Amino acid sequence: MPGLRQRQKEYRQKRIASVAKTLFIERGYEKTTIEGIADAAGVSGVTVHNYFGTKAGVLLALVIENDRQLIDRLDESLENKTDDLVVLTTLFAKIVMEHALSNLAKVVWREVIATVTTNADSRLSKEYFKLDQQLALVLVRQIVALQKAGKVSERVDPLHLGKALFQIQNARFIQFISSDELTSADIEQKLRNDLEALFSVCRP
Numbered sequence: 001m002p003g004l005r006q007r008q009k010e011y012r013q014k015r016i017a018s019v020a021k022t023l024f025i026e027r028g029y030e031k032t033t034i035e036g037i038a039d040a041a042g043v044s045g046v047t048v049h050n051y052f053g054t055k056a057g058v059l060l061a062l063v064i065e066n067d068r069q070l071i072d073r074l075d076e077s078l079e080n081k082t083d084d085l086v087v088l089t090t091l092f093a094k095i096v097m098e099h100a101l102s103n104l105a106k107v108v109w110r111e112v113i114a115t116v117t118t119n120a121d122s123r124l125s126k127e128y129f130k131l132d133q134q135l136a137l138v139l140v141r142q143i144v145a146l147q148k149a150g151k152v153s154e155r156v157d158p159l160h161l162g163k164a165l166f167q168i169q170n171a172r173f174i175q176f177i178s179s180d181e182l183t184s185a186d187i188e189q190k191l192r193n194d195l196e197a198l199f200s201v202c203r204p
Contacts, residue, residue: 012043012051013051015041015043016037016038016041016047016051016052016058017058017061017065019037019041020032020058021062021103023036023037023040024059024062024104024105024108024111025108029055029059029107029108032055034049034055034058037055053122053124056115056122056124057122059108059111059112060115060122060127061124062103062104063104063128064124064131066099066100066103067128068131070099071131071134071135071138073099074092074138075138075141075142077091077095078092079142083149083151085143085146085152085195086192086195086196088139088142088146089139089168089169089191089195090188090191090192090195092138092165092169093169093172093187093188093191094184096169097173097184097187098184100173100177101184106178106179110177110178116129132166135166136162136163136166136167139163139165140159140162140163143156143158144158165195168191168195169191172191173187175190
C-alpha cells in the first residue's frame with residue numbers, strides 16, 4: 001500500500017490533470033497556461049512543472065489516461081460481437097471515437113496530434129505511441145479468436161492484419177477530429193467503404 005506522501009502526490013497529479021482538462025475545454029489549449037492550471041488546482045507552477053514538465057506534458061497525460069480507460073473496456077465491448085472483420089473494425093472505431101469525445105473536445109485532440117508529432121522523442125509521446133500499440137493489439141486478439149473459431153483463414157497473420165486495420169481506422173480518426181462537421185457516423189461509413197474495398201480484392 002502506498003505511503004501517505006505517495007498518495008498525496010497521486011492526488012495532486014490527478015487534481016492538476018482534472019483542472020487542466022476543464023481549462024482546455026473551457027478556454028482552449030492555447031489560452032490555457034501552466035500558471036492558470038496551477039492557480040485553479042491550488043498548487044504552484046513549479047509543482048505542475050515537476051509533475052508534467054510542460055503544458056504539452058499535461059495534455060498528453062490526459063490522453064494517456066483516456067487510452068488506459070479505453071483499453072480496459074475494448075476487449076469486453078468487442079468480444080463475440082461479430083465474425084465480420086469490416087463490422088469488427090467499424091465497431092472498434094465507433095467505440096474509440098465516442099470514448100475520445102466523452103473525454104476531450106475535437107479542438108483539444110487536434111493539439112494532441114500536433115504535440116505527439118512535434119515532440120515524438122519526449123517520454124510522454126513515447127508512452128502515447130506505446131498505448132496506441134496496445135490498442136492495436138485489441139484488434140489482434142479479436143482476430144486470433146476468430147481464427148481459432150474458424151472464421152478467419154489460417155493463412156492470415158493476425159498481428160499484421162490487426163495492426164493494418166488499426167492504422168486504417170486511426171487515419172479516419174484523425175480525419176474525424178480534424179473536422180467539426182464530420183460525425184462519427186460519417187467516419188464509420190467512410191471506414192466501412194475503405195475496408196469493403198480492400199477486402200473485395202481478396203474475394204474470388
